[in-house]
Amino acid sequence: MSLLEVDQLGKQYPTPAEPLVVLKDVNLRADRGQSVAVLGPSGSGKSTLLAILGTLDEPSSGVVRVEGQDPFQLSETALAAFRADRIGFVFQEHYLLPQLSAFENVLLPLLATGPATAAGIARGESLLERVGLTDRRTHRPAELSGGERQRVAIARALVRDPLLLLADEPTGNLDAATAETVTELLVGLQAERDGVLVVVTHSEALANRLDRRVRLINHALEEASV
Numbered sequence: 689m690s691l692l693e694v695d696q697l698g699k700q701y702p703t704p705a706e707p708l709v710v711l712k713d714v715n716l717r718a719d720r721g722q723s724v725a726v727l728g729p730s731g732s733g734k735s736t737l738l739a740i741l742g743t744l745d746e747p748s749s750g751v752v753r754v755e756g757q758d759p760f761q762l763s764e765t766a767l768a769a770f771r772a773d774r775i776g777f778v779f780q781e782h783y784l785l786p787q788l789s790a791f792e793n794v795l796l797p798l799l800a801t802g803p804a805t806a807a808g809i810a811r812g813e814s815l816l817e818r819v820g821l822t823d824r825r826t827h828r829p830a831e832l833s834g835g836e837r838q839r840v841a842i843a844r845a846l847v848r849d850p851l852l853l854l855a856d857e858p859t860g861n862l863d864a865a866t867a868e869t870v871t872e873l874l875v876g877l878q879a880e881r882d883g884v885l886v887v888v889t890h891s892e893a894l895a896n897r898l899d900r901r902v903r904l905i906n907h908a909l910e911e912a913s914v
Contacts (some may be wrong), residue, residue, distance in 0.1 A: 689756055691851060692718040692884045697750035699736055705737075710736050712907035714750070716899075721876050723885040727897035727912055728904035729883040734888040735856055736905070737863040741886060742854050743771050754852055773801035775843035780857035784829040784844075789908070790836075791816055794843045808847065815843035819873060835866035842873060846881075853878070855887040859894055870898055 691706040697714035700707040703891045710733040718724050728734050741752060743759045761769045777895055785791045797802040804812075816822055818843075819839040829837050838858065845853060857892065859867035875897045878885045887898060895901050903912040 690717040691722075691755055692716065692886070693753040693756075694741070694749075695753075697737075697740065697749045697752065698748045699733070699740065699745070700748050710741075711747075711849075711904075713905075714909050716902065716909055717751070718884040718886065720882050720884065721878075722900065723875070723887070723898040724900045724902060725912075726886060726888045726902055726904065726909075727895055727896040730890075732904040733907060734904055738856050738886065738888050741852065742775050743767060743776060743861070769801065770835055772797065773848060773861050774851045775852035776848065776853045778838075778841050778845045778853070778855040778858045781859040782829070782841040782906055784837055784840060786829050787828045788820055790840045791834065791839055793829070794847055797844060797848050797901045799898050811849070815846055816840075818877065819843045820856070833866075835862055835869060838862065838870050839873060842877070846877060849883070850883075851883045853881070853885045855882060855885070855889075857889055858887065859889070859891055867891065868893070 694716040695712055699711040714737065723850045726734050726737065736745065740747050746760055747808055752760065752775060757769055761778045762770055791812065792829055793803050793815055797808065798808040816825055819842060821836060824832060826835060832840065855874065859870050862870060871894045887894065889895055901912040
């Protein structure tokens with residue numbers, strides 16, 4: 689059984705004329721430790737797919753399973769707990785809280801289920817060191833560069849060691865040199881994990897560093913060659 693299984697996934701939105709089809713018959717498998725790049729033109733449904741994988745949006749049809757479990761069969765409370773425990777997000781915008789320090793932002797996901805434990809705090813410290821920002825731990829987002837803010841966001845996404853790490857254009861707002869740094873960081877951290885990384889990106893450089901490339905074409909996924 690693959691850690692991530694997507695079968696016949698569809699998503700459409702009602703309109704006065706006819707339904708707007710965004711995704712249709714999407715199928716995907718990803719095993720533990722694997723990374724997948726999702727490519728496709730703007731408006732092809734990449735971000736919608738990522739939102740469904742992250743349980744932020746519901747599919748119109750089909751099934752998503754993470755470690756054999758369909759999260760959309762859970763109650764609203766159980767789904768929120770599932771998302772907090774098993775899914776991490778890195779967005780194009782870092783979405784750090786401006787009033788908190790870099791380290792406090794990293795620890796935020798730990799508070800979703802109660803006070804941060806000593807082990808959780810230690811993991812946050814380790815991740816902040818791993819992304820090279822120990823000396824910036826007390827700085828607030830406004831005092832950090834764009835690349836530094838994105839590195840904090842990556843540490844935050846990994847602090848609960850999620851089974852599924854989802855990244856939506858994580859280098860989209862960065863210059864070439866900083867994008868390369870963030871790419872190296874994502875690839876390096878994924879190599880140390882037992883979970884799945886799915887990255888939506890327009891960057892061929894980032895996509896080429898991942899294990900697999902798939903492309904959204906006509907609402908469905910196809911394997912993409914390098």
